[in-house]
Amino acid sequence: MQTSEMLALLALIVSVVAVGFSIRQGVVAGKANKHAAAAASGAYRHQPAPEHLWELGRYGEAIELVVTGLGHRAADNRDLLESWANRAEDFLSADSLDRMNLQQALAAWTGEAGDTAGAIALFRELLQDQIRIQGPDNPATLVARNNLAYWTGEAGDPVGALALGRELLQDQIRILGPDNPDTLRTRSNLASWTGQAGDTAGALAFFRELLQDQIRILGPDNPDTLATRGNLAYWTGQAGDTPGAIALCLDLLQDQVRILGPDNPATLATRSRLNRLLS
Template identity: 30%
Template sequence: MAWWSKSDGRGSASVRESLRPLVALHTAAAAHLSADHTDAAVELFEVVLAGCQTQLGRTDPDTLTVAGNLGVALVAAGRWRDGIDRLVDNLVDRERALGEDDPRTLAACDALATAYRLAGHLDDAAELAARVTSERRRTLGPAHPDTLTSRMGMALTRAATGDVGSAATLLQAALNDAEQAHGPLHLHTIALRSNVAACHAVLGNARQATAVFERAGADSAALLGRDHPDTMAIYEDLADVNNPERLGILAGVPA
């Protein structure tokens, strides 16, 4: 699931018309990021951000969205320090412009927590993940898609510290809530199930991991198609069930 915003901008019709070229570039940048063409995404997001800052200002909500997406693209491109610095600045800007509890601020907080986890800054990741999960539980409920995303991130941070047993428990609880609220053929349910399977593999429960991966793969194929990249990724993980170090559960990449 994407940990960045696909928003193409809001505002009045006249503003949207004047920003049409930037909207098109943002759409192209998002497509590059989704396809893992990270360098191309970074280049286009930088152009869009400069245009938004000129036309809308630094703290306009649409400018803040693009700035956050640029930070994510930088992290995805392996430019960890640049990306995290950008995401930190973006969170501060959103807190000042929108307030600490605004959903868009919490989205930035969640993105920064994910970046910290992937970069191996696990204490920072855990602190932010707990903050955003608590607030989303309070305002949205435990089974809202945004809350489920935060709960999954918090559990994966726990796994990255080596506490895979606790992570599996947290993920299973979130999976139960997701399946009850949204059913099995839902992106969050499938992602949570796949991560539960990965935890079982790391814990040495290969048979259980295989069964859970197979269920996640079948559900993903039914929802997205067998050849969708997300479905293929689940089956690739299934093939590595006896090589859990390849599943990426235990640690991020050092910054």
């Protein structure tokens, strides 16, 4: 119950039992306070849904609505999540999974807002909590390790990202299996970091091997399969084989238009890359 509702209820009780008030005065006071309580209740019901759920003590549902309702402005999302994370500290224990979900979103949007060092620090802290609470083999723990490796690479440290990614891949194969989509995505990240670390030929070899497995497991029209074909075209160009990169882009573009549509961001990216190669 909100403070305004409590005060209205107390006022109503006082108006009924106070000595010296007539029945008429009590009725008038009661009606006035009922209207005040109704107004307060109406204002309460029209609060944004996360606030409403939070005041009901349904913290997990409130956090889920906040995270899924974010917009496209990274800095705004980070600031909003930080305010909710500060609030959660006063209501949820450090072992709360809902609180960890909120922290994970905050870490990711911190990186998206340009603070890669801050994202890395938050993911390191979160990873320690997840290992302690959920165990090292929990899928959520593996996701946190993936995020830590990803933002290490985004911070300009592909060698560090490679080290983290290789350890992660071994555990993903053991826990999730070699054909799991998350395992395949880690292989894609490893291939990219290999190229960023200066081994273009190694990156191409990794992406070619990955593409064959993705076609077998996910199918040729899967967006991840198409993304690997885009990476193959990119690293072929980086290796100095412009005609080869153009041929790969032309083939990929036809399939992207058919599968994703001409205005899909991935389709537009391939078209832009092709234009640069042809210029």
